[in-house]
Amino acid sequence: xxxxxxxxxxxxxxxxxxxxxxxxxxxxxxxxxxxxxxxxxxxxxxxxxxxxxxxxxxxxxxxxxxxxxxxxxxxxxxxxxxxxxxxxxxxxxxxxxxxxxxxxxxxxxxxxxxxxxxxxxxxxxxxxxxxxxxxxxxxxxxxxxxxxxxxxxxxxxxxxxxxxxxxxxxxxxxxxxxxxxxxxxxxxxxxxxxxxxxxxxxxxxxxxxxxxxxxxxxxxxxxxxxxxxxxxxxxxxxxxxxxxxxxxxxxxxxxxxxxxxxxxxxxxxxxxxxxxxxxxxxxxxxxxxxxxxxxxxxxxxxxxxxxxxxxxxxxxxxxxxxxxxxxxxxxxxxxxxxxxxxxxxxxxxxxxxxxxxxxxxxxxxxxxxxxxxxxxxxxxxxxxxxxxxxxxxxxxxxxxxxxxxxxxxxxxxxxxxxxxxxxxxxxxxxxxxxxxxxxxxxxxxxxxxxxxxxxxxxxxxxxx
Ligand SMILES: Cc1ncc(COP(=O)(O)O)c(C=O)c1O
Numbered sequence: 001x002x003x004x005x006x007x008x009x010x011x012x013x014x015x016x017x018x019x020x021x022x023x024x025x026x027x028x029x030x031x032x033x034x035x036x037x038x039x040x041x042x043x044x045x046x047x048x049x050x051x052x053x054x055x056x057x058x059x060x061x062x063x064x065x066x067x068x069x070x071x072x073x074x075x076x077x078x079x080x081x082x083x084x085x086x087x088x089x090x091x092x093x094x095x096x097x098x099x100x101x102x103x104x105x106x107x108x109x110x111x112x113x114x115x116x117x118x119x120x121x122x123x124x125x126x127x128x129x130x131x132x133x134x135x136x137x138x139x140x141x142x143x144x145x146x147x148x149x150x151x152x153x154x155x156x157x158x159x160x161x162x163x164x165x166x167x168x169x170x171x172x173x174x175x176x177x178x179x180x181x182x183x184x185x186x187x188x189x190x191x192x193x194x195x196x197x198x199x200x201x202x203x204x205x206x207x208x209x210x211x212x213x214x215x216x217x218x219x220x221x222x223x224x225x226x227x228x229x230x231x232x233x234x235x236x237x238x239x240x241x242x243x244x245x246x247x248x249x250x251x252x253x254x255x256x257x258x259x260x261x262x263x264x265x266x267x268x269x270x271x272x273x274x275x276x277x278x279x280x281x282x283x284x285x286x287x288x289x290x291x292x293x294x295x296x297x298x299x300x301x302x303x304x305x306x307x308x309x310x311x312x313x314x315x316x317x318x319x320x321x322x323x324x325x326x327x328x329x330x331x332x333x334x335x336x337x338x339x340x341x342x343x344x345x346x347x348x349x350x351x352x353x354x355x356x357x358x359x360x361x362x363x364x365x366x367x368x369x370x371x372x373x374x375x376x377x378x379x380x381x382x383x384x385x386x387x388x389x390x391x392x393x394x395x396x397x398x399x400x401x402x403x404x405x406x407x408x409x410x411x412x413x414x415x416x417x418x419x420x421x422x423x424x425x426x427x428x429x430x431x432x433x434x435x436x437x438x439x440x441x442x443x444x445x446x447x448x449x450x451x452x453x454x455x456x457x458x459x460x461x462x463x464x
Pocket of ligand 1 (some may be wrong): 065124125126127129141152153154155208237238239240259264265
C-alpha cells in the first residue's frame with residue numbers, strides 16, 4: 001500500500017510551484033510574479049527570515065500582509081498545534097460548547113475594554129467583517145452601510161460592498177447598500193448619518209491602502225456622530241489588531257469605544273486561519289435573541305481546535321515577549337531611520353504610520369533630469385515607481401516588501417515585531433542604495449522603469 005509521505009513529496013517536487021499554479025490555479029498571478037521577478041521558491045522560514053531553495057536568506061518586511069506579526073514558525077505556537085493533535089481532542093462536535101473556544105474568547109475579552117465582552121469566531125478577516133455588518137443590521141434594523149474612501153475590508157460580497165477602492169467591485173454585479181464617505185470629511189459624514197438610516201460606519205483606524213493616518217480629531221468626531229445618529233461604530237482591526245500599530249488595538253491610540261471590532265491575521269500565529277468579531281453583549285443578543293435563532297449566524301469551521309489553540313498561543317507569545325511594545329519601538333526606529341534619508345533623496349517624501357505599520361511615500365523629484373523619467377513612468381501607470389523600488393529591494397538585497405495598492409507612490413512595510421536593530425539598519429541602508437541609484441536617470445533603475453512601462457502598455461493592449 002502506498003504511504004502518504006509529505007516530506008518526500010516536498011523533497012522531490014519543490015520547485016514546481018509556478019508551473020503547478022500556472023496550470024491549475026491562477027496563471028495571471030504567475031505572470032505578474034514572473035514579470036516583477038518575485039517568482040522565488042521559498043523553502044524554509046523562521047522568525048523574520050525566509051530561505052530559498054539555494055539557501056539564500058530573505059528579510060520579510062511584509063509578514064504576509066500582517067499575518068506573521070510574531071514571526072514565522074514560532075515554536076510555542078507549533079507546540080500548541082502538536083498538543084491539540086497529541087490530546088486527540090474532540091473537535092467541531094457542533095452540538096456542544098468546545099473548551100478551547102471558550103478559553104480563547106475569555107483571553108480576547110481580557111485584552112479589550114469592558115464593553116467589548118462577546119466574541120464570534122470566524123475563519124478569516126472578511127468573515128469577521130461580514131459578522132460585524134450582519135450584527136449591525138440586526139441590532140439597528142437599518143440596511144445602509146457607510147465606509148471611508150480608500151478603505152479595505154475584504155473581498156467577500158458584504159465586505160466588498162464597503163470597499164473604498166471601487167475597482168475591486170468591477171465585474172461582480174450588485175452590492176449591498178453602501179455609502180462611501182470621503183476620507184476625513186466630517187461634514188459629509190454627518191450628512192450621510194443624519195438621515196438615520198445607516199446601520200454602521202466601518203473604519204480602519206489606520207488604512208492599510210496607502211497607510212493613511214487620520215488627523216487626530218477625525219475618528220473621535222466620527223464616533224461621536226455615530227452615537228448622535230444611532231449608527232454603530234465599527235473598527236476593522238484585521239490588519240491593525242494584536243499590536244501592529246504599537247498598541248494592542250489601533251483604536252486605543254484615540255481612546256475610541258467601538259461598538260464592534262473585526263480581527264484576524266496575526267491571531268493565527270501564522271499557522272491556522274482564524275478570526276474574531278468582538279462586540280457588546282447587547283448587540284450580540286440582537287442576533288441570538290430566541291432559542292430557535294441560536295444558530296442563525298455560524299460556520300462549520302468557526303471555533304475549531306487548531307484555530308483556537310494558535311490564538312491562545314499567539315496571545316501568550318505577544319504578552320510574554322512584550323511584542324506589542326516591541327512593535328512600537330522597532331517601528332519607530334525604522335520610521336526614524338527612513339525619514340533621515342529624506343535629506344539625501346528628493347524623491348522620498350516621508351515614512352509615516354504607527355508602530356510597525358509603515359508607509360513609505362515617494363514624490364515627484366524637482367530636478368529636471370529626474371522629473372522627466374518620473375513623468376514617463378507615471379504616464380504608463382501611477383503605481384510603477386513604487387514597484388521600481390520594491391523590485392531591486394528583493395533582487396539585490398533580498399528584502400520582501402510590496403507596493404501599497406495598484407495606484408500611488410507608496411510602499412507598505414509590515415515587519416514582524418521581532419526584527420532586530422541590525423535588520424532595521426540593513427533595510428535603511430538598502431533603501432538608501434536603491435534611491436541613490438534612482439538619482440541617475442540613465443542608470444539601471446530607470447531602465448527597469450522603462451521595462452515596466454513596456455509590460456504595462458502591452459498588458460493594456462492585450463486586455464483592451
Ligand atoms: C483591514 C482589513 N480587513 C479585512 C481584510 C480581509 O481579511 P482576509 O484576507 O482574511 O479575508 C483585510 C485583509 O487584508 C484587511 O486588511
